[in-house]
Amino acid sequence: MRLFFQKHTGIIIAAAILLAWGSVLWFLLHWQVSFWSPLTYLAVLVMTHLYTGLFITAHDAMHGVVAPGNKKLNTIIGTITAGLFAFNYYGRLYPKHHLHHRHVATDQDPDYHGGNFFLWFFNFARQYITIIQMILMGAAYNLLQLWFPKENIILFWMVPAILATFQLFYFGTYLPHRGEHEPDNRHKSSTQGRNHLWAFISCYFFGYHYEHHDKPYLPWWKLYQEKDRLVKDR
Structure with a gap:
């Protein structure tokens, strides 16, 4: 059993995120909403975290680490998780993300913009949000209203x-790539201070961003180990 888990950890974690997202959403869609209850806003935050988990799973699939050795299954999981996150299209995200890794913080990086936070976010959104997504979201919203x-x-x-x-x-x-980086920082990426709980809550350890660019073959749930290693080696 332990060997099975070790061999299929990425798939099991991806399945757990999918199951958690689907089951919590199903429960909340049936929930009696009270705008006076703090539980309502806590539920929004929980769903936000699970949505982030969907995208991080799709991201890991782009690096082939959700189902290593099974490219087809890896792509299927990436396509499903990206699609459930506001109808993102995995086939469109994949090449853009690899451009980001090859040309980080340059004019050829689709994720990078030298402007302020709002201009950068607008440019970022323009790269990834499409008219088709908006149409699908509108159609899905109207369908969901039936139930x-x-x-x-x-x-x-x-x-x-x-x-x-x-x-x-x-x-x-934004946080990892903003500002100037040292000339010897070949990934042009900063990293969060070592705080695994905050790193997980904030973005599934992707605040450890230099570590991700340095070892893109590590899945999100191993980035904290790389952070520990680098801190220990200093």
Whole structure:
């Protein structure tokens, strides 16, 4: 059993995130919303975190580390998790993300913009949000209204996807790549201070961003180990 888990850890973790996202969303779509209850806003944050997990899983699939050795399954998982995150298209994300790794913080990097936070986010969103996505989101919203209350759909399906987009951008793109980097920083990436709990909550350890660029073959759930290694070696 232990050997099986070690061999298929990426798939098991991806399945757990998918199951958690789907089951929590299903529960919340049926939940009686009270705007006076702090639990409502806590639920929004939980869904935001799970949405971020979907995208991080799709991201790991782009690096082939969700199902190593099984390219087809890896692509299927990446396509599903990207699609569930506001109908992102894995086939479009894949080449852009690898351009980011090859040309980090240059004019050829689709994730990079030298402007302020808002201009950078606008440029980032323009790279990834498409008209087709907006149409699909609108169609899905209208379909969901046939079964679930509008406020539940907005609070637990739409708002978390928007918040997770900001979360991914802020912790996984803007903070690591903003400003000037030392000439010997070949990845042009900074990294969060060592705090594994905050690193997980904020963006599934992707605040350890230099570590990711240095070893893109590590899945998100091993980045904290690389952080520990680098801190220990200093």
